[in-house]
Amino acid sequence: MxxxxxxxxxxxxxxxxxxxxxxxxxxxxxxxxxxxxxxxxxxxxxxxxxxxxxxxxxxxxxxxxxxxxxxxxxxxxxxxxxxxxxxxxLEAERSAVARHVLWHFGDRAHGQQPGHFLAALMTAYGLADSGNREKLRATFPDYGTAMDSVMNEPDGAQKLVEVAGVFL
Incomplete structure (x- = not known):
């Protein structure tokens, strides 16, 4: 035994x-x-x-x-x-999320075009009221964190450029 x-x-x-x-x-x-x-x-x-x-x-x-x-x-x-x-x-996934969000906000130099679903998710996140945004963040926490960073922090986009640069 x-x-x-x-x-x-x-x-x-x-x-x-x-x-x-x-x-x-x-x-x-x-x-x-x-x-x-x-x-x-x-x-x-x-x-x-x-x-x-x-x-x-x-x-x-x-x-x-x-x-x-x-x-x-x-x-x-x-x-x-x-x-x-x-x-x-996780670092590779985080970098991909950062590149997708940067693309969404118009940074073609550091961003990467996401697929249709993720593009629609980020559009919906940007348009959602706070209650629905919280639901989306709970389901897609990495995208919610990255989107919030750009939308709410003065240097949020630069932080994402640094994250995205890890695997470029």
Whole structure:
């Protein structure tokens, strides 16, 4: 029978050992990208619930369009690589949102033309009353944040140019 509890090196341990370790040794990595946090932690408790290697590390995204996305790993090395992959993906997504919003507001030098749906979304966002704008922001938080930045902050467009420039 396989163990339920593992140390950070993937070696089986007792429940008591896990409790002692878990109280002091959880965080692997944490990174903020825009309005999202990527958190990668040591769980120690096997979450594979079946065949295969124990899954004892987890990355989770908090906030933004991918809020509550969750990924599990067997080793700390996999967890760190997975964490960095998520950070890179979020930065690329954030850059794309910034380029779309810049295009919407007429900046063709730094912007990128969005598809029809996103163009219509940004038009609707700009025309919406505060109640409907809040509903759109709740459903499309990254676009809402970027649109609000340009509409409400004197240097909002420049901030988006900096975000968009990350992957140009």
């Amino acid at each position: 396989s163990s339920e509890y593992y140390d950070r090196a993937g070696q089986p341990i007792s429940r008591d050992e896990w409790v002692e370790t878990f109280d002091t040794d959880k965080m692997v990595a944490k990174t903020t990208v825009g309005n999202s946090d990527v958190s990668t932690v040591y769980l120690g408790l096997n979450h594979s619930w079946g065949d295969g290697p124990p899954l004892i590390f987890e990355s989770m995204i908090f906030g933004g369009a991918r809020d509550q996305d969750q990924y599990r790993y067997s080793t700390e090395e996999q967890a760190l690589a997975g964490h960095q992959k998520l950070v890179d993906e």
